[in-house]
Amino acid sequence: MGKIKERFQGIIKQFNIYSWRAITVAIFAFTFFIIGRSVWDIIRINRDISRLNIEKQHYLQSIAEDSAAMARLRYDEYLEKYARENFNMQRKGEHIYIFNEE
Numbered sequence: 675m676g677k678i679k680e681r682f683q684g685i686i687k688q689f690n691i692y693s694w695r696a697i698t699v700a701i702f703a704f705t706f707f708i709i710g711r712s713v714w715d716i717i718r719i720n721r722d723i724s725r726l727n728i729e730k731q732h733y734l735q736s737i738a739e740d741s742a743a744m745a746r747l748r749y750d751e752y753l754e755k756y757a758r759e760n761f762n763m764q765r766k767g768e769h770i771y772i773f774n775e776e
Contacts, residue, residue, distance in 0.1 A: 746752045757763040764770045 747756060758770075762770060762772065
């Protein structure tokens with residue numbers, strides 16, 4: 675009976691060592707995947723923020739250009755010049771020749 679008890683306690687001791695190792699490895703793996711995923715999400719979010727900031731600068735520049743153009747359109751001289759250049763408008767009795775630069 676003593677030998678069986680000693681053998682059983684040895685098996686339990688080995689099982690405890692292996693089970694603790696397995697549990698520890700499982701916890702480390704689980705933690706690594708959660709932290710790794712969080713790090714990857716942070717990198718992706720920072721990349722998106724950078725891209726959106728570039729777009730923001732582009733749109734702010736576009737707004738500034740459009741605002742300047744609108745301010746210039748308030749003057750009749752520029753408005754007439756803009757209409758002639760962009761919409762091919764003309765005065766009565768005036769002939770316009772358009773040359774395509776290719």
